[in-house]
Structure formats: C-alpha cells, structure tokens
Amino acid sequence: LWVAGNETDVRGIRDLLNELTERDYVLKLPDSTFPGDEEYVFKHNLERERVAKLTSPTAAKRYHQSIANWLEHQSNVRANEEYMAMLGNHRDRADLPQAAARAYLEAGDIARSRYACAKAAEHYRKGLELLGAQDPRRRMDAQHNLGDVLLQLGKTEEALASFRAMLAVAYRLNIRGKGGAAHNRIGRLYRELGSLDEAGRHLGTGLGLFESCGDERGVASSLDDIGKLHWLRGDYPRALDQTRQALQMRRRLGDRRSIALSLNNLGLVLQDSGEFKQAIEAFDQALQIRQEIGDLVGVLITLNNLGTVAQDQREFEKAHAMFLQALTVAREVGDRNKIALVLTNIGEVSHLMGNAAEAIRYLKQAEELCDELGDKLGLADALRGLGVAYLEQNDIIKARDCISRAVDIFASIRSKVHLGAALRTLGEITAAGGWGQEHSQKAQDYLLRSISIFEEIGNDIELSRSLRAYAKFLENAQDLGDPETLAAEAANLNRRAETIISRLQQYTSTAHATSSGE
Secondary structure (H helix, E strand, O other): OOOOOOOHHHHHHHHHHHHHHHOOOEEEOOOOOOOOOOOEEEOOHHHHHHHHHHOOHHHHHHHHHHHHHHHOOOOOOOOOHHHHHHHHHHHHHOOOHHHHHHHHHHHHHHHHHOOOHHHHHHHHHHHHHHHOOOOHHHHHHHHHHHHHHHHHOOOHHHHHHHHHHHHHHHHHHOOHHHHHHHHHHHHHHHHHHOOHHHHHHHHHHHHHHHHHOOOHHHHHHHHHHHHHHHHHHOOHHHHHHHHHHHHHHHHHHOOHHHHHHHHHHHHHHHHHOOOHHHHHHHHHHHHHHHHHHOOHHHHHHHHHHHHHHHHHOOOHHHHHHHHHHHHHHHHHHOOHHHHHHHHHHHHHHHHHOOOHHHHHHHHHHHHHHHHHHOOHHHHHHHHHHHHHHHHHOOOHHHHHHHHHHHHHHHHHHOOHHHHHHHHHHHHHHHHHOOOOHHHHHHHHHHHHHHHHHHHHHOOHHHHHHHHHHHHHHHHHOHHHOOHHHHHHHHHHHHHHHHHHHHHHHHHHHHHHHHHHOO
16 A cells, blocks of 8 residues: 555665765755655766766666656646656657657647747757657648748748648648648748749649638638738739638637737738728737737737838837837747848838938848848848938939849839839939939839839829829929929829828828727
C-alpha cells in the first residue's frame, strides 16, 4: 500500500543528495521549477557531462523516458514552450520520435501564440523532422504554421516552400480544404510581393477547392483575399462586393478574428473610395475586436490603416502618432514585413509635416528592409516616398532615379493605384528639373496618365491630388503654350479638385466626430 509518510526510498535519495551537496557536486535551488518539488543542479558542467558519458545508452534511454513520463504529467507543462521543448528532447533521446515530434510542434504553437517567431520556427522544424511521413494532418498544420512564422521573419522563399509542402500532402491525399488553405496562403504571399496575376491564380484555385468541399469558412476567406486583390488593382466595386460577402459569411459563422480581418479589408476599400466615415467605422470595429482577442498583428495593421485615414484628412500629427504606435507593436511582434510598411508611412507623413531629413531616414530603412525581404510592392512604395522627399530637398537626380524605379515596379505588378501615384510624382520631378520643352512634355504626359488612371478606377482622393499637381505644372509651364490659356486650364483643374475635396469633407467632418466620440 502507498502510505503517506512511510517513504523510505525518498529518505534514502534525500540523504544521498545531502551528501552530494556537502561534497560540492550539486546545489539545491531555493525554488523549484515545478511547485511542490525539490530541484537540484550540478555545480559544474564537466562533472555532469562526465556522468552522462559513463551512463550506458540503454540506461540513458530508460532515464530519458522516465523523465519524459514524469514531465508530461506536471500541471504547467502544456502551457510553457520551454517545458514542451524539454519534453520533446527527452522523448527524442528515449527513441520515441512520434511523441517527441508532437511535443516540439506544441512548443512551436505556444511560441507562435506569443509572437516568438524564431523559436517557433526552430520547434516546428525539429518537430517536422521527427514526424517524418507520419500523421499527415498534423504535418500539414505544422507546415502552415511554419510558413506563417517564416513570413513574419521575412523569410519569403522558405515560407513559400513550407506552404508548397503543405499543398503537396493535401493534393496526394485529396484533402481539398487543406489544399484550399495552402493555395490561399501562397496567393496572399504573391499578393504581398506584388505578383498580382500569380496571386489571382492561387486565390481563385483556393476558392474553387473550398466551394467543391462545402467549406463555408474557407470560401469566406477566399472572397476576402480576392477582394483585397481587386482593391490593389483599383477595381473598387468588385472589391467592395467580395469583401462585403466575406464579412456577411464570417458574421454568420461567428469567428471574431476573421470578422475583424474582413472589417479591416472593407475599411481599406471604403477609404480609397472616399467613404471616410464608413472606413473609420470599419477600422474602429476591427481594432476593438483585435484588442479584445489579443491579436497584436491585427492591432498594428489597423493602427497603421487609421493613420493613413488621418493622413488623407491632413491630420498629420495624429497620423504620425498612429504610425509610431503601430511601429512599436510591429517591433514587439517582430513582423519585418509590417515594420517595413509602417516605416514607409512614417517617412511619407514626416515629409508632409515638412521634415524631409526625417522622411529620408525612415524611407531608407524601409527601402533596405523591403529589398532584403523581396517585397516588390513595399520597395516601390518606399522608393516613391524617397523620390518625393529628395524633390523637397531639390536633389532632382536622386528623386528621378527613385521614382523611375518605382514606376517600373508598379507597372510590372499592375497595381493601378500605386502606378497612378508614382506617375504623378514622376511628372512633378520631371517638371522640377527645368530641362526644357522636351522634359515639360514628358512631365505633362506623366501627369495626364496619372489623372486618367484615377478617373478610370474612381479613386477621388488621388484624382484630386493629381488634378492639383497638373494645375500647378500648367501655371509654370510657359513653354507649352499661351500663358492665359494655360492659366485658365489650371484654374479649371483646381476647381475640379476643390469640388472633390468639398464632397469628401462632408464625410471627413462626420468621420472625425465618429472616431473621437467614445
């Protein structure tokens, strides 16, 4: 019978430990890692290593299994990444690869939940190595999660390989839902890199797979992702339609994290459509949900988006504060792609506040990071901002070089919104060069193309900016025609811009009251 207090074996072990302590081999710690137990450590690593070498492989394997068996029954192990990794290590050394793999993958999940991306990637890789070809469903989930943390670390190629590995398993086993999830992750990755056509192929394939197996949650995710793709291409009506469909489905399913994602994406489309009031309402709802559920990546994205709305409303101090707050969260999370995005936005708003030197400093950091990450869209955005900042400093050569590179990238990835803004800046830089009539005509062509793009896609905010830029150009373009005619045309363009701004300000004043009403 197990009688409390009659534990002669425990007393014998304690006597032995006391002797080892007195002989200066081991040290008793004041507090044990596990409540209710006593913990000892070797004082010197050399002695510990020597003892380990003298232990036979068979005995060592038995000891590791005993430790693993004891460890897995401790109350706080499952919630602690370090303990789960320790459990995985003991199981591995006890020659239990499948059990060890599960422990390492759980350690990866815990690390991922607290945004320790490097540690999570390490655990996932170890777990996948031990898992081998066993447990395909667990392997697909682990490849998905590994790809996710690799993306946050900025390791794009490795992330893509992980998502493709997930897709390969799903395809071989005809698991359409997992295949749809893999295609969606690959599509999102290509979308963020600016390869919009490739993104569209994968996202469309993911949608088809989800529809074929009746996965409503997956269908909603695909619609949301495709809506964001239409937004990047400047097709706002289709973007709104897809995003609203996704939001409606996700509200029916009740997944708060997904609802917040759809609200955030809806806000982006509404913002570019000039619907500031509705955009801020969508962003505020998304931010509240993300803060309540502890979604730090989501929080930083929505803070960044609220900053861009403030910037559109010319509330530059507010935008600057929002971006700095978002940067703090991005650095806490360690998401290098998001850090680059926020650095670019801080640089642009710094320029608008009249601080070109600060703008260049932030934008150079963003440029270097995007170039390292292979983020073409982010790189082009940073280059466009640098072009504007160099123009402000009258460094025309650097300005033209930056913006020309940005235009080439935007044209190659077919993002009309970004291309229109870049062409406007290129027109301004070309005009500022003062290189004669030929360059004036080129500047005119760039500005007219910018106006045409924004008229085509219906982006009134950017259209008003391009109209004003072209009006300013005509006021100073004496070599392109009769000054009075040019002045009259410039005045007409400014009136068009004012009409757009006046209409948008109706939303702006209401939106400001809404966002500060709490």
